[in-house]
Amino acid sequence: MASTLSHELNQPLAAITSYATACENFVDARPPRSEPVRQALRGIRTQAERAGQVIRSVQSFLRRRAVDRSGLDLAALIRGLEPLLRLQAARTGARVVVEVPPGTAVLADRIMLEQVLLNLTRNGFEAMAEVPMADRVLQVVARPLGHDERGERVEVAVVDRGRGVPAEVAPQLFAAFFTTKSEGMGLGLSLCRSVIEQHGGHLQYRPRDGGGSIFAFDLPRLSEADGPRLEPTLPGIAP
Ligand code: ADP
Numbered sequence: 001m002a003s004t005l006s007h008e009l010n011q012p013l014a015a016i017t018s019y020a021t022a023c024e025n026f027v028d029a030r031p032p033r034s035e036p037v038r039q040a041l042r043g044i045r046t047q048a049e050r051a052g053q054v055i056r057s058v059q060s061f062l063r064r065r066a067v068d069r070s071g072l073d074l075a076a077l078i079r080g081l082e083p084l085l086r087l088q089a090a091r092t093g094a095r096v097v098v099e100v101p102p103g104t105a106v107l108a109d110r111i112m113l114e115q116v117l118l119n120l121t122r123n124g125f126e127a128m129a130e131v132p133m134a135d136r137v138l139q140v141v142a143r144p145l146g147h148d149e150r151g152e153r154v155e156v157a158v159v160d161r162g163r164g165v166p167a168e169v170a171p172q173l174f175a176a177f178f179t180t181k182s183e184g185m186g187l188g189l190s191l192c193r194s195v196i197e198q199h200g201g202h203l204q205y206r207p208r209d210g211g212g213s214i215f216a217f218d219l220p221r222l223s224e225a226d227g228p229r230l231e232p233t234l235p236g237i238a239p
Contacts, residue, residue, distance in 0.1 A: 006185045008054045012047040019043045067109045067198050071222050074142050074156070075100040081114060085121055092125050094136035104142050105222040106154050112195045113219075116203075119188040120158035120215045126181070127162025127213060135161045145218060150200060152223060157216035164213055165205060173205055189215075 019040040026033045026040070078098050085096050106113075121138060128136045138160050145153040165173065172178045174193045179186030189203075196203040196217045203217040 005054070005058055005187065006183070009051055012051040012054075015047045016044050016051075019047070067112065069107050069109055069199075071105055072108055072110055072113065074104045074106055074154070075102060077110065077113065078117070078140055081117060084118060088118070088122050088125050089138070092129050092136055093133055094125050094128055094138050096121075097137060097139045099139060100142040101144070104144070104154055106156075106219040107222055108199055108219050109195075112198075116192045116195050116217070117156075117158065119192050123188060123215070124158050124160035124162065124213070127160050127164075129162075131162060137161055144221060150220065152221035153201075153218045154221040155216055155218050157214050159208055159212065159214045161208065161210070161212035164207055164211055170205060174203070192217075 023037050023040045023044075026037045075098070078100060082096075089096055117140070121140070124138045125136075128138070138158070141157045141159060143155050143157075145155050147153075169180065174189050175186075176190040177186040178190075192215075193203045196219075199219055201218040201220075203215065206214045206216065208214050
């Protein structure tokens with residue numbers, strides 16, 4: 001979504017920049033020419049309204065979107081993402097290793113969870129663009145966390161061996177519009193964190209031993225006993 005938003009906003013912003021340049025040229029002309037300036041200003045207003053519309057439609061999309069939880073087999077969900085992961089990986093020549101114990105099931109909104117995973121994996125691949133080829137390994141790892149006051153939990157971690165996060169950057173990672181990328185929007189991690197919080201979990205960053213980053217979040221775990229209750233949305237767990 002962040003990349004769509006960035007694309008949709010870049011067009012009106014580029015148009016505004018070129019209208020503004022044209023205005024400067026018409027004002028600098030001897031004698032200054034007011035009619036083309038007026039036209040360019042009209043263009044600026046139209047484009048600014050278009051950018052505003054894009055932002056408003058995203059806001060209303062986010063407000064409308066209710067969390068639609070179902071029981072999801074994690075390994076199956078990640079298998080479904082493989083074509084997209086391969087596409088992301090192809091750009092950097094990275095390998096993807098998925099380590100999910102069989103039968104690991106979570107309660108989550110499928111589309112939202114997929115978006116979170118794809119955002120985190122894309123960041124991981126991008127972080128490895130400059131490390132030696134042999135080190136470009138991205139892991140998606142799930143492990144049971146046991147029981148807390150919210151019930152059984154599962155941790156899902158996206159682990160890369162990239163350049164890591166400098167200590168002074170770490171506190172800002174999840175702030176909206178924080179980015180260190182020339183083409184970045186800085187919305188991915190802040191959206192991922194709010195999605196995970198909507199699911200009653202936390203998304204955290206921690207450094208990886210040996211270099212790289214771990215972005216890990218927790219979700220409610222479904223046990224076999226939940227299977228009959230949630231069937232038929234829970235393939236692989238229902239009896
Ligand atoms: P964007 O990708 O548009 O910059 P994000 O919110 O996804 O937006 O990320 C914000 C910033 O966090 C990135 O610009 C980058 O500096 C840092 N970051 C995110 N993921 C990683 C990672 N896996 N390794 C190193 N830095 C990361």
